Amino acid sequence: SRLRMEIDSLPTEIDEINRKIMQLEIEKQVVSKEKDASSKERLEKIKVLNSDMRPVAYLYNLMLWAEIQGDRLLNVLLDAGGRNIFAAIFAAFLAAAAMLWGKRPAIYCSVFTTGYSSMAFSLIILLAYQAAYGYMYEMIGLLTAVFMLGAAIGSHMRKARGNPLKLMRSVEGAAMLLLIVSLLIMKQESAFYLLNFFSGLFTGMQFAAANLSLAQSGNCEKAGLGSAVAGGLYAAELAGSFAGTLLTSIILVPLLGIQNMILSLLSLRIVSLALLLSIRHEKN
Secondary structure: OHHHHHHHHOOOOHHHHHHHHHHHHHHHHHHHHHHHHHHHHHHHOOOOOOEOOEOOHHHHHHHHHHHHOOOOHHHHHHHHOHHHHHHHHHHHHHHHHHHHOOOOOHHHHHHHHHHHHHHHHHHHHHHHHHHHHOOOOHHHHHHHHHHHHHHHHHHHHHHOOOOHHHHHHHHHHHHHHHHHHHHHHOOOHHHHHHHHHHHHHHHHHHHHHHHHHHHHOOOHHHHOOHHHHHHHHHHHHHHHHHHHHHHHHHHHHHHHOHHHHHHHHHHHHHHHHHHHHOOOOOOO
16 A cells, blocks of 8 residues: 555665754754744834733734734734724725715714724723733623623613704714723723723614614605614624724734724714714704
8 A cells, every 4th residue: 555655665774764864954944044034034023012002912923823824914914004004994984984975874884983983992991901900801791791781771762752863973972072081081990891881872872873863764664674774784883893893903902002092983983973964964
């Protein structure tokens, strides 16, 4: 058999075995030197130092494992820089806002921004909490539960009377204020829970108000398109949440830092508020 032939071809003389071993050692040393040179070159390019408010070390660890697997995408992103990456995101968002300016489908864009910023802000809270206290454990579950409680209460508020579009604008402004306040109070443990609760509250309110605003506009209610509207909004919110989770945790927080990341979220919500202000009020 083939296996038997391979076994028979193995060297049996001591000198031959030693020669094979020496050859393997030489090849191993060459490969090790190449890896050392590559690692040294990568380390020399590092300009961002790890700190509590800019936890870039875990990004470098991900890059190390990515290089071992032969994937250099993270290296490309790191070379691009956090500011340039966010500038590209912001430019794409501005382009979308320009196309939807004054149109009611802009509400979908606002819901996307809500999903993006709420998930990004929740991750920022988790990272800041860990930086402040050095542990998470069951606190992850508690912080998540507080967010979900706020979202449930906010969604329930959709029964309140009033103009849903006005409510969306008010919630957008309140979310902006929450981001500003977070820069000042994200030091005490109770502040983390309050921030996460209100983030969930505003997220739930925004989604419910957007659903009502679109369902009441045009002939959606008469045509029975309420479920389609809710499904579209849910998809927009999930897409924003996915983007916020992926970009924030892997790229933006390590490269921008927590404070700059909060300011970037604030800039997105300012554009989202302007987009909502461009839409005409629907009739009550």
